[in-house]
Amino acid sequence: MTMLTKEDRIYQCVSHVVMMILSLNVIIPMALLVISSFTDNDTLIRNGYAFFPENLSIYAYQYIFRTGNAVLRAYGVSLLLTAVGTALSLAVTIPLAYALSRPGLPAKRLLTFYVFFTVLFNGSLVPTYMNYTNVIGIKNSFWALLIPGLVTNGFYILLAKSYFSASVPGEILEAAEIDGASACQTFLRIAIPLAKPIVTTVGLFAAIGYWNDWQNGYIYLTKRADLYSIQNLLNRMIQNIQYLSQNVSNIRDADVGLAAIPSVSIRMAMAVVGILPILVLYPFLQSNFAKGITLGGVKG
Amino acid sequence: MSMAKQTAGSRKGKKPLRHFIPFYLMALPGIVYLFINNYMPLPGIVLAFKKYNARLGIWGSHWVGFSNFKFLFATNDAFVITRNTLGYNLAFIVVNTVFAVGVAILLADMRHRIKRFYQSVILLPYMISMVIVSYLVFAFLSTENGFINNSVLLHLGMEPVAWYMEPAFWPLILILVNLWKVLGYNCIVYLSAILSFDKGYYEAAAMDGATKWQQIRMITLPLLKPVVTMMTLLAIGRIFYSDFGLFYQVPQNSGALFSVTNTIDTYVYRGLLELGDFTLSAAAGLYQSVVGFILVLVTNLLVRKLDPASSLF
Numbered sequence: 168m169t170m171l172t173k174e175d176r177i178y179q180c181v182s183h184v185v186m187m188i189l190s191l192n193v194i195i196p197m198a199l200l201v202i203s204s205f206t207d208n209d210t211l212i213r214n215g216y217a218f219f220p221e222n223l224s225i226y227a228y229q230y231i232f233r234t235g236n237a238v239l240r241a242y243g244v245s246l247l248l249t250a251v252g253t254a255l256s257l258a259v260t261i262p263l264a265y266a267l268s269r270p271g272l273p274a275k276r277l278l279t280f281y282v283f284f285t286v287l288f289n290g291s292l293v294p295t296y297m298n299y300t301n302v303i304g305i306k307n308s309f310w311a312l313l314i315p316g317l318v319t320n321g322f323y324i325l326l327a328k329s330y331f332s333a334s335v336p337g338e339i340l341e342a343a344e345i346d347g348a349s350a351c352q353t354f355l356r357i358a359i360p361l362a363k364p365i366v367t368t369v370g371l372f373a374a375i376g377y378w379n380d381w382q383n384g385y386i387y388l389t390k391r392a393d394l395y396s397i398q399n400l401l402n403r404m405i406q407n408i409q410y411l412s413q414n415v416s417n418i419r420d421a422d423v424g425l426a427a428i429p430s431v432s433i434r435m436a437m438a439v440v441g442i443l444p445i446l447v448l449y450p451f452l453q454s455n456f457a458k459g460i461t462l463g464g465v466k467g
Numbered sequence: 468m469s470m471a472k473q474t475a476g477s478r479k480g481k482k483p484l485r486h487f488i489p490f491y492l493m494a495l496p497g498i499v500y501l502f503i504n505n506y507m508p509l510p511g512i513v514l515a516f517k518k519y520n521a522r523l524g525i526w527g528s529h530w531v532g533f534s535n536f537k538f539l540f541a542t543n544d545a546f547v548i549t550r551n552t553l554g555y556n557l558a559f560i561v562v563n564t565v566f567a568v569g570v571a572i573l574l575a576d577m578r579h580r581i582k583r584f585y586q587s588v589i590l591l592p593y594m595i596s597m598v599i600v601s602y603l604v605f606a607f608l609s610t611e612n613g614f615i616n617n618s619v620l621l622h623l624g625m626e627p628v629a630w631y632m633e634p635a636f637w638p639l640i641l642i643l644v645n646l647w648k649v650l651g652y653n654c655i656v657y658l659s660a661i662l663s664f665d666k667g668y669y670e671a672a673a674m675d676g677a678t679k680w681q682q683i684r685m686i687t688l689p690l691l692k693p694v695v696t697m698m699t700l701l702a703i704g705r706i707f708y709s710d711f712g713l714f715y716q717v718p719q720n721s722g723a724l725f726s727v728t729n730t731i732d733t734y735v736y737r738g739l740l741e742l743g744d745f746t747l748s749a750a751a752g753l754y755q756s757v758v759g760f761i762l763v764l765v766t767n768l769l770v771r772k773l774d775p776a777s778s779l780f
Contacts, residue, residue: 175679190585272487295508381596381712452594457655
């Protein structure tokens with residue numbers, strides 16, 4: 168009885184057409200970005216960004232890598248920030264969530280509310296900015312990229328807490344403690360391996376959050392362009408294309424000066440460079456990410 | 468045997484506080500971080516009721532009561548940013564839900580392996596930063612070099628358009644860009660709901676000769692209703708907040724577009740860091756926080772009525 172009726176076949180056909188259009192909506196802009204980055208700059212000035220350019224060129228990439236200590240540096244900052252940030256985020260979020268999931272913890276309701284209130288109400292940008300600038304004093308430092316807003320949030324913590332409560336059997340944890348394992352050992356050796364899906368999810372959200380963040384650098388790095396992440400550099404470049412050449416601290420080749428900047432193609436080459444890690448890791452990212460969203464369920 | 472007894476016993480008996488010290492230590496870094504990031508700024512809210520003087524600091528500055536708010540709401544800005552924030556969010560809720568539900572239904576019925584490919588591709592934009600999205604949009608809309616002006620309009624014999632100067636196009640552009648970015652994500656939520664439905668309903672319906680369309684209308688959509696309601700209520704709880712990157716980066720902070728791109732978030736940001744107008748910015752921020760807080764409480768109350776398991780508290 169698995170014969171498809173005519174109606175079924177039409178339905179399947181229409182579905183594929185719709186999904187292909189939606190997929191092309193994603194692929195086409197990406198293709199335009201990549202093709203433009205490999206297009207000769209003069210061709211771009213003449214014809215604009217196009218899918219079938221007259222002349223291809225890798226000059227934009229050569230330019231980035233020849234004069235590109237700003238680019239390479241920003242890349243390094245982004246990689247470091249993402250690695251440190253993700254580790255920090257997990258180290259802060261998961262133990263707190265685990266502690267809140269333990270039955271019988273005195274003041275548990277109070278602590279849970281303390282976390283939950285941050286989801287309900289926030290002080291908004293001005294007080295937060297004043298706090299980080301005047302009180303904590305991390306403006307114009309690497310901390311400004313790492314700390315504000317991104318380390319953890321009430322939503323991650325509560326999501327992980329409910330995962331520990333629902334999916335890590337309390338009996339196993341108690342048995343381990345009775346067998347003489349310390350609370351720390353129980354947490355690291357038993358609870359975390361059992362909670363691997365939520366640990367992966369929180370880590371993934373944090374990593375993507377750090378790699379993609381541009382706001383912290385935009386708000387707090389007013390004098391330290393050397394600390395720019397790749398997103399901040401991209402952001403600066405779309406506002407001011409000369410920025411890159413102005414910021415080249417040591418122009419070694421005389422010909423690679425302000426005049427030689429491939430101003431139109433380099434924008435797109437930089438964007439390709441910025442998106443590359445996401446594209447390379449995407450097969451891994453997307454399957455885990457999809458699981459994570461389902462884990463968060465409607466609350467996501 | 469004895470272990471089971473012990474376990475049961477220890478559960479009943481109260482453990483000494485000492486037993487919980489390791490758990491408090493585990494909780495400490497997170498508690499400290501939330502204190503720094505979320506609680507320490509709260510007293511700074513008083514800035515909304517003061518005339519800020521950098522020399523005197525937050526606490527030394529003079530109280531001015533509600534005059535910052537009076538000033539804010541006397542301007543046309545307050546109306547524009549509220550209208551834009553609410554208007555876009557309402558449009559996003561409708562458009563995003565219709566597309567996400569539609570795509571989820573199509574994907575759920577698809578047999579071919581290629582459905583995994585579609586799913587991965589439409590999720591990709593969700594992982595891209597708004598800065599990169601603004602580059603993608605720029606490649607199409609740039610006045611001098613953009614694809615639309617140079618390839619499409621030119622070949623149609625039409626005049627180039629200064630896209631970043633024409634407010635009329637931007638409501639549509641922003642709604643489409645937002646849909647493009649979040650479709651894959653929302654779709655997964657609905658798809659996982661549909662896949663959890665009992666297949667028996669569909670088999671029975673097919674046996675009775677129901678068409679595909681009838682099955683969608685009579686089975687899938689009614690079963691999806693609670694999920695849609697929940698997602699919508701949660702979105703309404705966030706209706707006073709906007710994606711700063713979408714409204715700031717994608718239109719490239721173009722002044723000519725402010726009438727249709729300025730939201731509460733971009734207004735607060737510009738007030739603080741471009742205009743140095745701390746007090747108006749603080750007042751607008753507090754306006755957002757308070758109304759947002761009330762909306763979250765109200766919508767959660769509704770969610771709890773409909774489905775206690777999905778409510779936040």
